[in-house]
Each structure stands twice: as C-alpha cells, then as structure tokens.
Amino acid sequence: MNTNTGKVTLLSAGPGDLDLLTLKAVKALAAADVVLLDDLANPDIVTLAPQARVIRVGKRGGCRSTPQAFIERMMRRYALKGLHVVRVKGGEALLFGRAGEEIAILRDAGIALDIVNGISSGFAAAAGLGISLTHRRHCHGVTFVTAHTEDHGEPDWAALAATRTTLAIYMGMRRIGSIAAALLASLPADTPAAVVQWAGAIAERRLLTRLDRLAADAVDAGFDSPAVILVGDAIGESVEAEYGAAAGALTAVDKADDGVVAQAA
Amino acid sequence: MNTNTGKVTLLSAGPGDLDLLTLKAVKALAAADVVLLDDLANPDIVTLAPQARVIRVGKRGGCRSTPQAFIERMMRRYALKGLHVVRVKGGEALLFGRAGEEIAILRDAGIALDIVNGISSGFAAAAGLGISLTHRRHCHGVTFVTAHTEDHGEPDWAALAATRTTLAIYMGMRRIGSIAAALLASLPADTPAAVVQWAGAIAERRLLTRLDRLAADAVDAGFDSPAVILVGDAIGESVEAEYGAAAGALTAVDKADDGVVAQAA
Numbered sequence: 001m002n003t004n005t006g007k008v009t010l011l012s013a014g015p016g017d018l019d020l021l022t023l024k025a026v027k028a029l030a031a032a033d034v035v036l037l038d039d040l041a042n043p044d045i046v047t048l049a050p051q052a053r054v055i056r057v058g059k060r061g062g063c064r065s066t067p068q069a070f071i072e073r074m075m076r077r078y079a080l081k082g083l084h085v086v087r088v089k090g091g092e093a094l095l096f097g098r099a100g101e102e103i104a105i106l107r108d109a110g111i112a113l114d115i116v117n118g119i120s121s122g123f124a125a126a127a128g129l130g131i132s133l134t135h136r137r138h139c140h141g142v143t144f145v146t147a148h149t150e151d152h153g154e155p156d157w158a159a160l161a162a163t164r165t166t167l168a169i170y171m172g173m174r175r176i177g178s179i180a181a182a183l184l185a186s187l188p189a190d191t192p193a194a195v196v197q198w199a200g201a202i203a204e205r206r207l208l209t210r211l212d213r214l215a216a217d218a219v220d221a222g223f224d225s226p227a228v229i230l231v232g233d234a235i236g237e238s239v240e241a242e243y244g245a246a247a248g249a250l251t252a253v254d255k256a257d258d259g260v261v262a263q264a265a
Numbered sequence: 266m267n268t269n270t271g272k273v274t275l276l277s278a279g280p281g282d283l284d285l286l287t288l289k290a291v292k293a294l295a296a297a298d299v300v301l302l303d304d305l306a307n308p309d310i311v312t313l314a315p316q317a318r319v320i321r322v323g324k325r326g327g328c329r330s331t332p333q334a335f336i337e338r339m340m341r342r343y344a345l346k347g348l349h350v351v352r353v354k355g356g357e358a359l360l361f362g363r364a365g366e367e368i369a370i371l372r373d374a375g376i377a378l379d380i381v382n383g384i385s386s387g388f389a390a391a392a393g394l395g396i397s398l399t400h401r402r403h404c405h406g407v408t409f410v411t412a413h414t415e416d417h418g419e420p421d422w423a424a425l426a427a428t429r430t431t432l433a434i435y436m437g438m439r440r441i442g443s444i445a446a447a448l449l450a451s452l453p454a455d456t457p458a459a460v461v462q463w464a465g466a467i468a469e470r471r472l473l474t475r476l477d478r479l480a481a482d483a484v485d486a487g488f489d490s491p492a493v494i495l496v497g498d499a500i501g502e503s504v505e506a507e508y509g510a511a512a513g514a515l516t517a518v519d520k521a522d523d524g525v526v527a528q529a530a
Contacts, residue, residue, distance in 0.1 A: 019289040020382065022279070026288065092388055093397075095407065100397035100502050107395070115392040117285065117465075119382045123357055127380040130372070132365035136415040142360065143430060145406030146399070155405045162424045165408060200382075237365050
C-alpha cells in the first residue's frame with residue numbers, strides 16, 4: 001500500500017503578472033516544500049513560497065539548460081521522499097512545453113499529481129490589445145500553435161490558414177519572416193497581425209500591423225522573444241476601433257511607454 | 266475632458282471552481298459597484314462582491330434570454346454614471362461569446378475598460394483528464410472552435426482536421442453526432458476523443474473514448490452541455506497511461522463519483 005505523502009503540483013504561473021495567478025496556484029505555492037522554477041515564469045513567484053526550497057530549472061530554447069531527464073528525476077526523488085513538489089511553468093502548463101512527458105513519468109512512478117491551469121500569453125496578449133480572439137463576424141475559433149518543434153519541422157501554415165481561425169503563434173520570433181511568408185501564400189496581404197512581447201507582464205510591448213508588413217515592422221521595432229504572434233481578422237477589431245474605416249490601410253504601430261498604441265512613421 | 270470615474274471590467278470567471286479565479290478577478294469583484302452575471306459563470310461568484318448590486322443577464326443558447334443590446338445599454342448606463350461595472354463571463358471572456366462587440370460598444374462610448382483573463386474550460390478539461398493539450402510527439406498545437414455560430418453555419422471540420430492540432434470543440438453537444446461524422450471523414454476512426462462536462466467544476470464528468478464511438482458513448486452516458494469535446498492523439502496520452510499498450514482498442518469510460526475513470530461495459 002502506498003503511504004507516500006509526497007505529490008507533485010504542475011503549476012501554471014501565467015504570463016508574468018502575479019495577479020494573474022489563480023487562487024489555487026497561490027495556495028499550492030504556500031504549501032510547497034520544493035519549487036522547481038522554469039525560466040519563463042516570473043521569478044518573483046517564489047515570494048509566494050517563502051518556506052520552500054527553490055531550484056531553478058531553466059530550459060530556454062538553444063541555451064545551456066537543465067536536461068529534461070534531470071528535472072524529471074528530481075521531481076520523482078523529492079516526491080518519493082514524501083515532499084510536495086511544485087513544478088512551476090510559465091503561461092499554461094498544458095500548452096506546449098513537456099507537461100505530457102512529465103505527467104507520464106509521474107504516473108508511472110505512482111506519484112500523486114495535481115494540475116493547476118493558468119493564463120497563456122495568447123490570452124494576455126489579446127487582453128492587452130483590447131480584442132477578443134474570436135469574433136462572431138470574423139471567425140469560429142483560435143488555433144494555438146508553436147513554431148518551435150522537437151523535430152525542427154514547420155507547422156503546416158497553409159492548413160492552419162485554411163481553418164480561418166485566429167492564429168496565435170508561439171515561439172515564432174526567430175522565424176517570423178518565413179512564417180509570415182508562408183501565411184501570405186494563403187491569407188490576404190492586409191490580414192491584421194500583431195506581436196505582443198512579454199504579454200501580461202509589466203514590460204508588455206504591442207505591435208499592431210498587417211501580415212505583409214509583420215516581419216519588417218517587428219524587426220524594425222526590435223520585438224523579440226518571448227512573444228506571441230497573432231494573425232487574423234479578429235485582431236483587426238483593435239485597429240478599426242482605434243482608427244476607423246476612414247484610416248485606410250493598417251499601418252505599423254508601436255506601444256509608447258504608457259502602453260498607448262502610437263502611430264509609427 | 267472626460268472626468269467620468271466609471272469603468273467596466275470584462276471579467277473571466279473561469280470554469281466554475283472559484284479557486285480558479287485569478288487574484289486580479291478577486292480584486293475586481295471586491296471593487297465592483299454593479300455585477301452583470303452570465304448564466305455560465307458559477308453564481309457563487311457573487312459572494313466575492315457582497316457590496317455590489319448583482320444583475321443576472323443569462324443568455325443560454327436557445328432559451329429566453331437577456332438581449333445583447335440590453336446588456337450593452339446597461340453596462341454603458343452604469344459606467345457613465347461613474348460606477349464600476351464588472352461584466353462576468355464564464356471561462357475566458359475573450360474566447361467565443363460576444364466580448365468583441367461589448368469592447369467596441371464601450372470604446373465608442375469612451376468608457377474605460379479593463380479585461381481580466383480566465384481559465385477556459387478546454388484547459389480545465391485537459392487538467393481533469395491529466396493530459397497536455399499538445400505533445401511533442403503528437404502535435405504542434407490546439408484549436409479552440411465553437412460548433413455554435415451566428416449564421417448557424419458549420420466550422421470546416423475537414424480543414425480543422427487537416428491541421429493535425431488537438432481540437433477543443435465548444436458548444437457542440439447538440440451536434441455531436443454530425444461533428445464526429447464530419448471528423449471521421451478526415452481522421453482515423455481510433456483517434457482518441459473525450460467529452461468533459463462541467464470541466465473545472467465540482468460536478469465535472471469525463472468520458473474518454475475514440476472518435477468512432479464518441480457520439481454513441483456520449484449519448485449513452487448522458488453527457489450534455491455545458492461540455493467541451495476534445496479530439497486528437499494528445500488526448501490518448503491519458504488512456505495509454507491508464508491502460509497500457511496491451512489494452513488494445515480504446516474503450517468507453519465514464520467517471521465514477523470519486524472522479525476516477527471507470528471501465529464501462
């Protein structure tokens with residue numbers, strides 16, 4: 001009979017602002033013995049777990065990082081010792097990342113697991129832009145896709161575009177040029193597009209433009225990861241309200257210090 | 266100069282469990298003068314706004330409901346009187362629903378707007394099933410789509426299937442038979458599929474099966490809205506861990522009272 005009191009909480013830290021944590025997340029952190037902290041989570045989150053031992057397990061794509069196997073062994077070891085391990089991931093843990101693998105490892109080891117959902121940056125980005133990700137007039141849905149894949153293959157951009165859903169593209173900044181080019185083969189050149197860097201964090205920056213100017217405007221304005229790219233007619237609701245139908249073609253805009261959308265040259 | 270102190274907070278209530286509210290949501294509710302409460306939000310949420318006037322503005326598809334125009338007029342009226350109106354929506358306000366229209370109305374009226382993100386039921390469903398919505402081995406993304414559209418048209422199921430993303434289908438229970446049939450034209454019959462009713466709420470029920478048995482199993486087990494339908498290989502991670510590769514074809518399962526996945530006949 002398993003009398004082990006240890007457990008793992010897979011905790012979604014949200015996009016950065018600690019106010020976007022759920023009450024469940026706050027409670028889990030207050031009860032943690034060990035916190036395994038990902039790079040993409042706001043490091044201030046540890047202030048909510050002052051009693052815990054904190055171990056940083058960063059895995060920023062391409063950088064020297066903590067091997068996944070090491071992270072998994074650590075979670076297992078501490079939990080089997082009877083400790084409450086809180087595995088903190090940025091955004092929503094069940095979207096991208098390696099939650100599926102970690103869940104399987106824990107299940108195989110017979111370790112109790114709790115999952116705490118969080119706000120993914122795509123939603124925070126939409127909130128920052130003041131738009132809905134779907135719109136009754138424009139589309140039936142939204143597709144969250146990562147441009148960064150295990151086998152370094154590309155998502156099928158043509159197939160994604162064919163759904164006519166809003167596209168929320170994660171981890172795409174390194175390939176923003178090729179992504180935009182691929183989408184332009186299937187979508188109108190004036191399809192509204194946005195980049196939001198550090199969505200849902202104090203440092204949030206927002207760029208609103210059109211698909212055929214997306215890469216150029218993002219590079220010119222110095223946007224980089226971590227950022228989410230949003231493409232689709234629903235994104236244009238933000239601009240229409242700002243400039244009105246008489247403003248003509250969408251133009252590149254950048255956020256000023258106060259977060260207001262300002263007109264670039 | 267606009268000296269109006271009124272504002273509207275578009276607040277995502279999450280899937281039901283009040284513990285899944287963000288800290289930001291809790292603070293907004295504590296500061297509300299008026300709460301406009303949607304049907305799909307847990308009504309207990311009003312306990313977090315004891316000082317507020319609560320007005321229920323239910324719009325359950327097909328039922329006699331509060332007209333959208335009336336809701337919008339109310340929001341505007343109270344805000345222009347200088348009050349803080351909190352418009353509570355179930356799940357994530359920026360996903361489906363009519364947030365886009367409400368945002369436009371408020372912006373046109375020059376009313377300050379704040380948006381509070383929340384946990385959409387698709388994520389809560391995945392957490393309940395103990396799975397990631399994406400998986401490095403299986404897919405690059407997840408598509409959130411509503412089967413219920415303004416013009417009563419259907420989403421392009423073939424196009425959605427062609428993306429090879431996990432599908433999270435909302436408001437599809439009434440059409441689950443035709444949806445499954447449409448997907449079967451493009452996906453393997455044994456594609457893992459799940460239905461989660463009242464995801465993220467105390468009453469949560471989960472069904473795990475395969476695409477070709479999805480409609481029959483859901484009907485047999487009495488699943489109904491509000492529910493989210495999940496389709497895709499990533500969904501199968503839950504079953505593989507439960508039953509192992511030797512279990513053969515996926516079979517219909519239903520949640521017992523204790524929430525454990527039980528084997529149906």
